[in-house]
Amino acid sequence: MHVIVTGGAGFLGARLIQRLLDEGAPIDGERITRVTSIDLAACPVADDRVESLTGDIADPALIAKALGDDTGAVCHLAAVVSAQAEADFELGMRVNLDATRTLLEACRAHPKRLRFLFASSLAVFGPGLSQPVAEAIGPQPRSSYGAQKAMGELLVNDYSRRGFVDGRVCRLPTIVVRPGKPNRAASSFASSIIREPLAGVEVICPVVGELPLWLSSPRTVVANLVHALLLDGAALGDWRTLNLPGITVTVTQMLDALERVAGPSARQLVRVEPDAAIDAIVASWPGGLEVERPLGLGFQADSDFDAIIHAYLDDERGDELDN
């Protein structure tokens, strides 16, 4: 079976591709034999079974080129992230909404009913919710990114209900610790305040210590995305949106863990200087969600934040994708 991963050059996309190929991951009893990455850049996974199509994800011709008779699933991870979608409204609408729709239309035209995994985000939620946020609570996004993701969720659900695709929507927690450079997600600081001190570099934390975040490690998120893709659609029922499990950790608790793992000198490299623009977006997101249903379906959460830091240190030593 052939699988398409949009955003396959990205941090999560490349890891998802690597893991799908490592596991062989049979979907409906068929093993994954090749993967096509669609992204602006080439997928960094060095494997003969990976083909990279580079270009604009909103381009129907590129999508048509990727789809084959053997295609069985599409993992749609490509996105313009939160702070960037806030700064460039048109770009966010085109990539986060229009490209999702174009991709869904291409899948609908495919002779098979394709599995369609859509990466959404806790950014669909608004402020002032009693926490943990129950599953029935609705998107009231306070960012264009959140609004665009919430619209994508509705599309995937309606396309699934009509039988055009077999969709699965995963609302991702904030992912820490991301390696490499900061990106334009409003939540980018959540990785930077751990990653930079571990590398002996000073960093500014743009939010207050009391802010609770809903966090997951990259490896747990990737494991959950694979699980969502492989799961029988019937187990999800007729509403295909899931809040992925995470753990609730305040910024201060994150820094306490940093100190436990790397000593007080590491923590002293973090300087808190609240930034109103970042805070307006991040503080509108819930710090905890009810995840009984996804846990019951076999999705996982990290054990605690110390483990997340240790996982980062392990991955950094062994991870060829970041070389």
Next chain:
Amino acid sequence: MHVIVTGGAGFLGARLIQRLLDEGAPIDGERITRVTSIDLAACPVADDRVESLTGDIADPALIAKALGDDTGAVCHLAAVVSAQAEADFELGMRVNLDATRTLLEACRAHPKRLRFLFASSLAVFGPGLSQPVAEAIGPQPRSSYGAQKAMGELLVNDYSRRGFVDGRVCRLPTIVVRPGKPNRAASSFASSIIREPLAGVEVICPVVGELPLWLSSPRTVVANLVHALLLDGAALGDWRTLNLPGITVTVTQMLDALERVAGPSARQLVRVEPDAAIDAIVASWPGGLEVERPLGLGFQADSDFDAIIHAYLDDERGDELDN
């Protein structure tokens, strides 16, 4: 001030236009001096201040033609209704989603920040919600109409948050008693089972008697739409979606009221023959919503279902729009 009403030839649109002109309805202290209706047909309101632009609501040229320097508000009521959007997916997407976005873009390009009233629907909700449904509960639509309306809500909210428009989203209850012929809304029966027996005509009720519906009379809905348009946006805060008040009435209670108003012979004209396609859509909608906030903001509900029937009989006698 000039106001645009899309769907101005429709049942609600025409009544909204009539009422806006009757009241003079000052918006920000400015009286409404002219109204443009955009619809496939001409607006039936006979008034020199009404201009009808006929054509496709998704056509940017038509919208551009409607907007003037004196435009202060757009009331977007045009829609492909539930059963029709379910039967024709493309048409629903084009009218319910694309036209809404085109209209919002045109408003964004206008030099003034226009008021934008969007008629949404309780059809955005899914089944299995504990009732009355709280304000924070989210759309989990089980119809393409509901999905398209929910996406429109997200657009209006994000355009409002960004200051592109001054939006107000009203989720309309099921409106009874609509005069005239059945339309292609799945809820059309809710009017037919009262209207036809009152005219001595037999009618089939496609849902079971125990089904609770969330109802409003046309005059109350129109009064609420006018109120939503005139309200200071600041009163709505930064989330612009409101569940309009209604009353919870089961189908059996509706027929009991019919019998009280028009006698047992009227009720005997109603034959219950459940229709799975209609039931699948209508039974997924909630029969009651929490409306403390909208009531606090001055929105209204009907007193009871007998009053709704009497209002219909009054309107039918005096209403020139249906001649």
